[in-house]
Amino acid sequence: MSGGDDVGGVDGGADETAQVMASLGTRLRAVRQARGLTLAQLAAATGISVSTLSRLESGRREPGLRHLLPLARAHRLALDELVGSRTGDPRVHPRPFTRHGQTWVPLTRNPNDGLHAYKQILPAPATPRTGSTPRPEQGSHEGHEWLYVLSGRLLLALGDHDLVLTAGQTAEFDTRVPHGIANAGDRPVEWIALYGAQGERMHIRVRPTAGRTRDAS
Known part of the structure; x- marks a missing residue:
């Protein structure tokens, strides 16, 4: 490579840096x-002052x-994510x-605090069920999970307790407690799940009725 090519490469890098810096205020x-914050x-x-x-x-x-x-800490973005977009587009x-x-649909990038959000989908059963789900x-692991059912019927098995959650209902629990999920209906079930790195005491936001497999109310 010639000396002229080397100089051109340096100038190109400088130009790119200048473009990023010029668009950073808009970003x-x-x-x-996008986060609904005032100055x-x-x-x-x-x-930092207003x-x-x-x-x-x-x-x-x-x-x-x-x-x-x-600013990166406040927005829960990696530094390169904060400065790397030339379009000012914060969308994931x-x-x-x-x-x-x-099916897992990520709703976050790679936040520094270990919190991850997903939309999750379980398909409808291949054949109609004639009995209980x-x-x-x-399974169990370190961490903490919160979920919100969007549509369908979700069977949540937590330890010895089974709960059926429907649209609009939530659950929150320590993932060190053995847990599993299944589709309790005849249509796909969709929910939003948040996964945190720190385990916390299990806390269910729904009140089960009598019986082992129960609809949450």
């Missing part, structure tokens, strides 16, 4: 607005690490995948 404003609220969360935040977003001040690090573009017969295989 910072878009991320804040005052973000100032309280970061320790006037400085305003200048950063308008491009009248170039941000340094002393600004970007607290999920890539669904299948695991254990379920078979109890799912259970």
Whole structure:
């Protein structure tokens, strides 16, 4: 490679950096607005003054690490995610995948605090059931889970307790308790799940009625 090519490569990198920095104010404003935060609220969360935040977003001040690090923490983004988008688009573009017969749709990127959100889907049974829903295989692991049923009927087996949750109902539990899920209806079941890294005491938000396999109410 010639010396002229080397210089061109350096200039190209400098141009790219300049483009990212030029669009950063728009990016910072878009991320804040997407999270529904006012300048005052973000100032309280970061320790950066409202006037400085305003200048950063308008491009009248170039941000340094002393600004970007607290902003990334407040928005729960990695630093490269905060500064890497030239479009100012804070949206997550999920890539669904299948695991254990379920479809998983990621709703978060890679947050630093270990919290992950997914939309999960279990298909309808291949053949109509004539009896009760078979109890799912259970597993346990460190962590904490919260789920919200969007549609269908979800069988949640927690330890020795079985609960059937329907649209609009939630459950919250310590994942160290053996647990498993199954489709308790004849249509697909969809729910939102949040997974946290820290285990907490199990707490079910629904009140089961009498009987082992129960509809939550």
